[in-house]
Amino acid sequence: MTDVVTGTEQGTEAAVAAPPELIAGGTAPLVRRKRRRGGKLMDIAAPLAVFAGLIGLWYAVTYLLLDPGRRFLMPPPQDVITEAFLDGPTMEKIGEALWNTIQVTFTGLAIAMVIGISWAVVMSQTKVAERSLFPYAVALQCIPILALVPLIGFWFGYDFPARVIVCVLISLFPIVSNTLFGLQSVDRSQHELFTLHGAGRLTRLTKLQFPAAMPAIFAGFRISAGLSVVGAIVGDVFFRQGEAGLGILLDNFRSRLQGPELFATIIVAALLGIVTFIVFGWLGKLAVGRWYDTSRDAA
Structure with missing residues (x-):
């Protein structure tokens, strides 16, 4: 009985130590593809977020920091x-x-x-x-x-x-x-x-x-x-x-x-x-x- 439990524990440890490609019939590549797609989305979203922040800063300088008579400096x-x-x-x-x-x-x-x-x-x-x-x-x-x-x-x-x-x-x-x-x-x-x-x-x-x-x-x-x-x-x-x-x-x-x-x-x-x-x-x-x-x- 002890051997069976030990073997099961060893199998569990082996499963944990096994590379992801060998677990769940090859589902790990799907996870990697999802991560890569998420990375590509982040590559697009991050520059757009920075661009939106710069536009917001532009508006803030124009309408909050500059007087109406000086807005020609930063229209x-x-x-x-x-x-x-x-x-x-x-x-x-x-x-x-x-x-x-x-x-x-x-x-x-x-x-x-x-x-x-x-x-x-x-x-x-x-x-x-x-x-x-x-x-x-x-x-x-x-x-x-x-x-x-x-x-x-x-x-x-x-x-x-x-x-x-x-x-x-x-x-x-x-x-x-x-x-x-x-x-x-x-x-x-x-x-x-x-x-x-x-x-x-x-x-x-x-x-x-x-x-x-x-x-x-x-x-x-x-x-x-x-x-x-x-x-x-x-x-x-x-x-x-x-x-x-x-x-x-x-x-x-x-x-x-x-x-x-x-x-x-x-x-x-x-x-x-x-x-x-x-x-x-x-x-x-x-x-x-x-x-x-x-x-x-x-x-």
Whole structure:
């Protein structure tokens, strides 16, 4: 009798210790699917809740903190929609400025990609090159771009090329630093394996270092994409010649105290930065897949 009870207790303990996949005829995967669906719903609900909170804060500042005579400083959301987004001439101006800013943004970003990757590749080959070149990349990041804008205008004029140069200077450092980190993150044993097979420097770079560095490179691209939008707008504010971009439009609406139009332009500029960030995140997943992010899925 004691043996029977002991066996039953052992069976119970075994059942408790058994993995969930072996209990109840495979119901555990259904529970996991439900948790994943709940996680997806939370991924959607949480940003919507934050967005609703920001809209509520916007209304509170407009109607509770500002006097009626000063509400042009922060017009309510419905005024931004009716007086800006639903106004044909205003949206035509914003659309033209957006297109000009997009051209400057992606031209500067493309140039920064070429220069940044080349710079990082040179530094990754020898320690002497890294010690010689990396301090200048740091110095370029530390110099306030507003201090360089007048010099850029004197040297290159105040039109499209000057705006592109500002974008390059602002967005260059994340590409250089992330690419260098990725190229140097290869495990030493893999380098030794390539050495045993007699691989040259170019083969090691293209078949070992670059594949391992792709996640870091695209992380740098995503950061620099948003910074390039900032550079295009900053260039517009200071270089007021040529075709107007979002920066010139922002400054014009500010000087005329056109609050709804100003907020609409700010929203469009923010959406441009978000879209470029999302696009490069999507391109990163296409290029390197999800192999480096499996731990997050497992959690």
